[in-house]
Amino acid sequence: MKKRMIAIVAACVLAGSLAGCGSSASGTAASGAENAGSTASETKGNDDAGSIAGDTSKDLKEIVFCLDWTPNTNHTGVYAAKALGYYEEAGLDVSIVQPPEDGSTQMCAAGQAQFAIQAQDTMAAALDLDEPLGITAVAGVLQHNTSCIMSRKEDGITSPKGLEGKTYSTWESPVELAMLDYVMKEDGGDFSKVVQIPNDITDEPAALAAKQTDAIWVFYGWGGINADIEGVPVNTWMFSDISPELDYYTPVIIANDAFLQADPEAAKAFMEATKKGYEYAAENPKEAADMLIAGDDTQSLTGSKDLVYASQEYISGQYIADGSSWGKIDPERWDAFYGWLYDNQLTTHDLRGKGYSNDYLSADGAE
Secondary structure (H helix, E strand, C coil): HHHHHHHHHHHHHHHHHHHHHHHHHHHHHHHHHHHHHCCCCCCCCCCCCCCCCCCCCCCEEEEEEECCCCCCCHHHHHHHHHHCCHHHHHHHEEEECCCCCCCCHHHHHHCCCCEEEECHHHHHHHHHHCCCCEEEEEEECCCCEEEEEEHHHHCCCCCHHHCCCCCCECCCCCHHHHHHHHHHEEEECCCCHCCEEEEECCHHHHHHHCCCCCCCCEEEEHHHHEEEEHHEEEEEHHHHHHHHHHHHCCCCCCCCCHHHCHHHHHHHHHHHHHHHHHHHHHHHHHHHHHHEEEEECCCCCCCCCHHHHHHHHHCCCCCCCCCCEECCCCCHHHHHHHHHHHHHCCCCCCCCCCCCCCCCCCCCCCC
């Protein structure tokens, strides 16, 4: 999860650095479909992904899917779809690859991957340009934001106001800090009374137990579950419980705009197969977790089977949750967060109504 937060910081840098290259963004996206196809075989990562479907055919259309960091339970549906042969049945040969140094957004926008994992908050930097990068969110992986602040149970930090006088490990992201300031005000607290320290933590529960920090931002489905696995008593509170505007989509699947325009049928085929993978993972957490572990060619999950199983049990319940079906993005919730960013001067442009589409998933109840 550390790489996820590095991505938040990178997104803030992106907002400035991409402004300088914004004039070439449209040109990059315009060649996206061609580039994605031509580099598919060159950028192949995990071809097997624990596949039980057999060898792929030369006739299958190559699709590159870029992760946002090393494999974890947010990605399980993609690994399950590959392992169960859903992509092959859809006429696709899907390669799952790791992100480059400049991130999955850049790789997708440049056409080196047709699809990638990102998040609504970090997407904003790529969209908040005079010439936005050519990416569109085509599915919400989880229905709700599971971001939370985790602290030692003994300290009694059960709400945002409780952070006053405590140390908080920060990535110094403007969005991160603005969210904390906002929820503390909502709770009657004062963010200026929080002692901010740099976040270089890789094991959040261990850092709390060692009193390296009093509080840290985690994603409950991994960091919170890991606290249980490591036996560290903690308190957590979620941003989405404090303010509905902060119940944004994280993570999401994004797609290259040029690819969507050039081959909408292939895009729909990929998304339908992916939807089946996440639906399988929602109903079969242990079996799906095994597919994730088997497909992890980075070996980052080695020795973490207990955490993966426990995380998957929780995350499987979040894929659809109270939604009508997997992946569907609620326009009101999407716009609420981007409206919040704009109202709090965290974006230059009003991004409401931008950056997402439900058109590549079948309608509720459709086959």
